[in-house]
Amino acid sequence: MEFQFTEKELAFRAELEEFIKSALPPDWQERARSWPGGYGAMEYDSEQDRKDAESFKQKMVDEGWFTVSWPKEYGGRGLSNMEQAIYFERTSYYRAPSLNIATAIMGPTILQIGTEENKEDWVPGIAKGEIEMWLGYSEPDAGSDLASIRTTAVREGDEYVLNGQKIWSSLAHASNYGWVIARTDPDGHRHRSVSIIVVDNNTPGVAIRPLINIIGVHSFNEVFFDNVRVPARNLIGQENMGFYYLMTALDFERLIVNIGAFKHGLEMLCGYVKRTERGGKPLGADPHVRRKLAEIAARVEIAYLFYWRTATLLDQGKIPSVESSALKLVTTELSRMLANASMEILGPYSMLMDPAQGAPMNGMAPRGYLDCISATIGAGTSEIQRNIIATRGLGLPSK
């Protein structure tokens, strides 16, 4: 047992931290407004924010941090999962605009299960940050029940013809390719009849309709496919194996819980409490406030331990499924708890949305109170995570 980093891990952490601090604008923390665990507030406020995010990303590409987790032969450092976990922890703590699902999920998945052609087509572009992808899983009638997707892809010569609809497609409007699951064998078994196909957003027949979320941000979309013709070489891996690949993709998603953002969120709230007086006394002396913050601090610690445990298991070559469901559950419920506590501590001032009108903590609390709704729904709901823990983990019968 060793509840501390190794020398090598510490050195990696320090190097990374130095890079992040030097590459981010000094006032970035006052501008980044994403909420830990939420999926809806990813947008930056101004054109300047967007530019700064882009330039940070470019620095990551230039200095080799972008694909740091990839195998050495593909330009990465071949990190251990623990180092990978440290990477996600530090970048999310500093709320660096670094998370790119194509480098984090699709790139590594293709490297593992893709054909040689797939690797040639997609990997270099992903590595340079030129190819960005959105996740085309959910459909109006296939949310928790992903296996019931209805989007079809029919092979015609050296093309697939796609028809159907995706929904909740985050950032589809801000990326250039969809990573789409579609049914390729209408008569096949639920799990052995779908394939992953990469679709260029600019193909005729693709229509992206924006959905504005409850924070007022255009974060996700509906995407319609009307006889969309895609080159057959855009099939990832083998036909009808999509569900298995999806599981691989999910393995790469396991550490992406923005763990550091929770610690950051707690520190932000503690900072507000420290600076604030109420009724002539420091707010930090209020027993209710102290208790709330202490409970959250303990919860953040638990979440971190679940996180490091997942990384440890991955390094041991084990596939954490129950453990990563527990991690997803504990962090996203914490997202809600942190938002609730922030609102309660700000009291009447939690109603102010606009920092220019005096909203405390940069207006983060009410935004977070909205965004945390998405945390326990997106990427597998809390109910589904509990089902996984109970049935897969504990062997409880499902009927």
Add this chain to the structure above:
Amino acid sequence: MDLDLTKEQGFIKSSAREFLKKECPVSTVREMRDDPEGFSRNVWKKMAVLGWQGIMIPEEYDGMGGDFLDLALILEAMGEVCCNGPFFSTVALGAAAIIQWGTEEQKKELLPQISKGNLILSLAVAETHQWYGLDGIQTTLTDTGQDLVLNGAKLFVENAHISDYILCVAQGPGEGLSVVMVDPRSPGVQCSPLNTFAYEKQCSATFHNVHIPRANILGTLGAMREGLEGLQEFAALAKCLETVGVIQAAFEQSVEYAKSRKQFGRAIGSFQAIQHHCANMVVDVDGARLISYQAAWRVAQGLPASVEISMAKAWTGEAAKRVTALSHQIHGAISFCDEFDLHFYYRKAKACETAFGDVQYHLDKTADRLGLV
């Protein structure tokens, strides 16, 4: 003991629901959030025809002569459609204050106008750096011998920008608290709407050497603390009733959705996880309604109700957060869309909690009454 509504009360509730569903469906909140006034004058007039603004105003001042329970039922129906607009501030705050504190002259002048829907009122209590309750008010009222002069800044003055009078709470002259009616068009008054969580028109209001005629004093100068405490309790209870409507509607909608939405070839309501969510909502909603009705009944009967009100406010506040969060959970991603109405309920539930004392504030008040020290 009979916990049911009387026939007349049942009628008020069902006709209010019907009217609002037709005239003011929840989608109106979306339309009104970008509207500078924030409500429809047409609907306001129709409410006056039904006698709503005058619901608690005695008949001699052209009101309906109803009691607090009658108002409660209307507020509950408004909660069901997340109705914003000047009803709460005009009727539950402004009219209530004038009925209690007004001189005969003020009542004769103002109450019939409120009943007719010709007056919009708001109440200004909260200030920056102040918390719930009445402590720490820094807005001052000074007596020049001729008239009175008001100076200070207020926050969360609902509808100040469209009010005919702002009922402003100030310190002084001298020690105690006073209430004066301020015409927002007077020199030195500035109001601007704030961007708030539940899209009501909450405003900031500043008063710079505003001259107040003596005729606009409400109640006794410097002696309004106790009265204001009573008014705030009353307002807290009114918020409870609004909250009951908010969570009733969110709950009903969620049960309907659980019955109709299918995943894995069956209604999601057939999964026990969802069933238990719905069952927990029943306890929250019914508990909120019963404890709020009990307090409203006590107020209507003229019985002491402070502790019942605080218990009601604490319970409904907590229940409202749980119920509306579960509603979102049951609905899944669709409820994260602005186009979908559910978030108005989630916002309103939280806004009602923070108005006139949140859960913690009212738990503290309840504990105070337990005689622990």
